[in-house]
Amino acid sequence: MPTADPSRAPGSFAGLAGVDRVAGRLYTDPEIYAEEMKRIFYRTWVWVAHESEIPEPGSFKTTQVGDQPVIVTRDRHGTFNTLLNRCRHRGATVCDQRSGKANGFTCPYHNWSYTLDGRLRGIPYPDGYEGVLDKNDFPLRRLRTESYAGMIFATFDAESEPLVDHLGDAKLWMDRFLKQTNGYPAKVLGSHKIRFKGNWKIQLENTTDGYHFPMVHKSWMASVDAETANMMSFMDDPDAQTHALGHGHSVAVMAGEHVDLDIDDGSEAIQPRFQHLVGDLTAAGESPERIRRYMRSMHGCGFNLNIFPNIAMSSSFLRVLIPISVDETEVWHMAIGMDGGPENVNRERLRIHEHFQGPFGFGSPDDAEGWDRVQIGAVADPTMPIMVNRGVNRETTTDEGWPTSHVTDETGMRESYRMWKAMMSDD
Structure with a gap:
């Protein structure tokens, strides 16, 4: 009679996630996927x-x-x-x-x-x-x-901790994200879905992965104006950081001057690409101060917030992941705008969203190609580890208690897998 594989017993999968690496099986094993549904998606918020x-x-x-x-x-x-x-x-x-x-x-x-x-x-x-x-x-x-x-x-868990406790320190960043609606209620302007042939955790990792940006998104960087490209040139910016917020949540700060849109020292010039809007809003009677606020919030906030396990508040849009199977995931990209603000500002935000996240945009297709390739490669020796160790030796802790490193480091991924490991454990 064959001996049972102890690594396939419920609760044993947690051992496949280490501090700075995880087994490739986490992307490919249907039994792990089924256990994730029970222990993560049916237990948490x-x-x-x-x-x-x-x-x-x-x-x-x-x-x-x-x-x-x-x-x-x-x-x-x-x-x-x-x-x-x-x-x-x-x-x-x-x-x-x-x-x-x-x-x-x-x-x-x-x-x-x-x-x-x-x-x-x-x-x-x-x-x-x-x-x-x-x-x-x-x-x-x-x-x-x-x-x-x-x-x-x-x-599904009636005994789960209150939502505000689950969100923890992510609430601060959620509040900051919503400042881009300039005092108006937020509304979803539109959404579209894509599917990729890969595990849900591959996309979860991507939201706070600043390391891939200049390599994967070369075409987008070449397609935008110099001011936008400069805003996203964070590779050598020491103030561009990723914070692990606890509970699996993390935030990648890419443009520090836009983290809190209530703070404006007046040094940032309005981008020339928006001058037509400035003229329209001036003619409509908007004040110079109000117009400047609209223009500074056009690209959203200066960070990507990952909320474990399935939602990102990413710069100016929501990114939702829906697990379909162990090797297929649906992603919803949802543009965010103002409910009651100037509609010409909302339209411009939609055009910016389409340019990167749209089905014919410069961002999502390149991301999805990378995610597909990770899934294909992970099938080759699924015991070989997936590395999430970038920056582990230069990680520090902030006064808030957040493990922190450069935005190109994998601090956010390590936080996600800490929560994954905890929820997949018998303890």
Whole structure:
């Protein structure tokens, strides 16, 4: 009788992640992927929506928590709900639209119908269920749902720590990110999806990987004006740093002068490419101070914030990762703008977003090519380690207690894998 491989026992996978390297199996092993769904995506807080995507009672969107389909709704009382998209009768999905507005949800198979907060509202031909079924006992399963700064998260774990505790020091950076909306509420201006043939953690690593930027994104750097290229030339900038924030979260600071958009010493010139907007806003009666604020926030904030396990607040957009399988991941890029601000400023932000993140842009296609190649290569000797040791010997600790190194170092990845290891452990 063959001896069982102890490294495949639940809880043993945690040993595959070291301090500064992880086994390539973390990208390729279906058993590890299945365990990640149980121990990470079904246990912790997972980002599901921005409040602007479901703006009024009856609004909804569909998405996933891990690999399970869910509906995020705003009910009649304005409360956000995350509902498992599975009829309690025979298991069919009750909603197949990406987003919209509804009075409730009806299963197309046998027409069991549910309210916006998941209660079972009606059953056709109910006489067959007399004495058999009480409608109060069969609502759609509800996930615990909380929000911070307009960002909605859900978890299957009713005993999980409060969302604000999970976010920890990332809250400071979330607040800074939202300063780019210049006092107006944030809203999602638009989104698009891409898929790549690779594991979800490959994309998770990318958000705070400043090391790849000048190599992978040469074409983007060559396509922009000199001022934008200079702003993103951080390789030799000692103030460009990555901080590990705890709980798996990290932030990569690339343009320090834009970290807090409330701070403006007046030295930064408005880019010539935006002079047409300056003229339009001046004609519309906006003050010079207000116009300067709009222009300084055009590229968003000066950092990428990674919130474990599936959402990044990256410069001027949201990047959401949706695991599909061990070797396939869906990525949503969501442009962020002002709800109530000048629409010509929002349009310009969209054009900037499309230039880098759009399907014909200069950024996402190059990133996705790299992610695909990592997955292909990782199949070759999956016991060989993936290295995340850049900068480990020059890492320091800030007054806030954040492990910190240069933005080209892999401090953020090490933080993600610290959380991964903790959640994949039996302890």
